[in-house]
Amino acid sequence: MTTPNNGVKLIIFDKDGTLLDFHKMWMPYATTTVRLLEAATNLRVGPAIYKTLGVDPVAGKVSMGALAEKTLTGIREDISLTLQTFGLLPVEADAIVQGCVPEASPGEMSPVCDMPALFTTLKSMGIKIAVCTADSRAATMDQMNKMNVIPFLDDIICGNDVGIVPKPSPHCAIQICKRLGVELKETLMVGDTIADLKMGKIAGLRASVAVMTGVGTRDTLAQYSDYFLEDISELPHLITKTMTEDTKRG
Known part of the structure; x- marks a missing residue:
């Protein structure tokens, strides 16, 4: 029936x-992205990037923000804009983002x-x-x-x-x-x-x-x-x- x-x-x-x-899947993505960006820029961009993504690295939680609400394209655009606030030119920021913001998450499914x-x-x-x-x-x-x-x-x-x-x-x-x-x-x-x-x-x-x-x-x-x-x-x-x-x- x-x-x-x-x-x-x-x-x-x-x-x-x-x-x-969500948290098990995307927290590793956020921490990996920050590590790669800081290595590429030689700047302490981590706190600003976490804020853009909507991530609390201390609590290990994701809230509303680019990571939860946007496509990969949107995430990369937002991160590029954040990097530009540190003095990087748009073309520089975009190039770094393409190399440091991965498509897939290494997190747990x-x-x-x-x-x-x-x-x-x-x-x-x-x-x-x-x-x-x-x-x-x-x-x-x-x-x-x-x-x-x-x-x-x-x-x-x-x-x-x-x-x-x-x-x-x-x-x-x-x-x-x-x-x-x-x-x-x-x-x-x-x-x-x-x-x-x-x-x-x-x-x-x-x-x-x-x-x-x-x-x-x-x-x-x-x-x-x-x-x-x-x-x-x-x-x-x-x-x-x-x-x-x-x-x-x-």
């Missing part, structure tokens, strides 16, 4: 902080729950699954393969795909819905940042669902969130028990 989906036909997931533990089990449940409910991430396609596909979830995914949009407009623009959400033949009002956006949830709201999706496994907090995400979950394993209960067909954005 198919579990009721209460009119939810598609879930669009952010990746880092939603499917994967730590799923927030049993992903194949969750996706099996969602599929049994008649729900399509998509991933929309600011990360690169190479890194994303590698991680999805390692989690054994590729067969469950109906669409994937990555930060370096040609022609995308990054979150919080509604562009990616609208394109995914069009490609999968699902109405906006039948779709949920699930993420851990303002950019994720704002995309869902601007696109007019059924709801934006915030998870507490990434960089956002209830306070920072409240404006754009319809529901809060500790992690994505709670989605089936949310859909079958909490949501109703006439759920409206409040």
